[in-house]
Amino acid sequence: MPLELSPEEFGLLADRVSRAAGDYLAGLDGRPSFPATSGPVTAGVFGLPLPEQGVGAAAFDDLAVIADHSRPGNARFFAYVLGSGKPVAAIGDLYASVLNQNVTAWRSAPAAVTVERTVVRWLAEVIGCEGFTGSLAGGGSSANLMGQAIAREAKAPANEGGARPCAVYASAEVHMSVPKALAVLGTGRANLRHIPVDEAFRMRTDALTAAIERDRRAGIPAIAIVATAGTTSTGAVDPLREIAGIAQAQGLWLHVDGAYDGLAAMAVPELFTGLAQADSIALDAHKWLCCRASARRITEALTVRSGHS
Ligand SMILES: Cc1ncc(COP(=O)(O)O)c(C=O)c1O
Numbered sequence: 001m002p003l004e005l006s007p008e009e010f011g012l013l014a015d016r017v018s019r020a021a022g023d024y025l026a027g028l029d030g031r032p033s034f035p036a037t038s039g040p041v042t043a044g045v046f047g048l049p050l051p052e053q054g055v056g057a058a059a060f061d062d063l064a065v066i067a068d069h070s071r072p073g074n075a076r077f078f079a080y081v082l083g084s085g086k087p088v089a090a091i092g093d094l095y096a097s098v099l100n101q102n103v104t105a106w107r108s109a110p111a112a113v114t115v116e117r118t119v120v121r122w123l124a125e126v127i128g129c130e131g132f133t134g135s136l137a138g139g140g141s142s143a144n145l146m147g148q149a150i151a152r153e154a155k156a157p158a159n160e161g162g163a164r165p166c167a168v169y170a171s172a173e174v175h176m177s178v179p180k181a182l183a184v185l186g187t188g189r190a191n192l193r194h195i196p197v198d199e200a201f202r203m204r205t206d207a208l209t210a211a212i213e214r215d216r217r218a219g220i221p222a223i224a225i226v227a228t229a230g231t232t233s234t235g236a237v238d239p240l241r242e243i244a245g246i247a248q249a250q251g252l253w254l255h256v257d258g259a260y261d262g263l264a265a266m267a268v269p270e271l272f273t274g275l276a277q278a279d280s281i282a283l284d285a286h287k288w289l290c291c292r293a294s295a296r297r298i299t300e301a302l303t304v305r306s307g308h309s
Pocket residue numbers: 081138139140141142144175177228230231232257258259260284
């Protein structure tokens with residue numbers, strides 16, 4: 001089968017795939033949390049030699065077999081904090097793939113770029129951060145990476161001359177994506193100061209101030225604080241208002257990792273006082289918004305306080 005399909009052929013194949021997807025969803029709750037398969041069995045079924053000839057529409061014959069050798073996302077499956085994978089999002093994904101936009105600039109994708117800006121604006125508004133702008137990212141980890149890249153460029157520019165020693169502060173309960181981000185950026189994991197937490201697992205601001213002062217005395221520039229709005233282990237929200245005050249007094253960038261709980265500010269804003277003083281925020285709609293998120297591609301965002309580019 002050639003890669004080019006007529007619109008009629010496309011419609012027929014799409015119908016076939018949507019019927020297979022519907023059958024899968026109809027039986028989803030009855031599937032075990034791990035399929036009855038093994039490495040040798042999947043290698044036997046899928047690890048075939050490179051075909052010399054195209055197989056045409058027969059390439060779609062194995063849809064049910066693929067499902068039978070996949071881990072089902074049903075109520076028996078508790079591992080990982082996955083995107084909610086709502087079927088409606090799959091339909092949106094299909095259409096987005098067909099439109100195949102280059103979302104680098106408004107002129108390349110007027111609708112997609114405007115939808116992205118609008119979704120980020122909505123997310124910012126519901127957490128009391130009107131005026132923030134930002135981008136959709138592949139997940140909270142990449143949003144944290146983007147936040148750290150922007151923070152360093154703002155406080156210790158490295159894009160041209162390379163990274164110089166500098167220090168970043170986060171609680172001992174910080175998500176692993178933050179030290180990874182500092183490793184990727186060349187700031188270095190050892191330059192992340194793990195600030196002790198109190199009995200409620202929230203960053204201790206006295207220890208934060210002491211760590212910043214220690215670095216300053218040692219001649220190491222302090223550049224950013226990462227506050228966590230909902231730690232992965234316990235859901236603890238760092239004292240954002242106090243931390244924002246310290247960041248402002250010390251001239252540091254404040255990034256809030258709100259991937260886990262940030263969107264709970266919709267329900268209990270009083271727990272998140274100070275959030276709007278952040279310079280950047282990472283949010284994961286696939287966690288708190290879960291079923292309400294209507295499209296997988298609209299699940300993550302990095303939002304940056306207006307005025308920062
Ligand atoms: C506090 C926190 N930050 C960041 C992340 C990473 O998010 P993602 O899995 O979307 O990359 C998580 C994931 O659980 C998290 O709990």
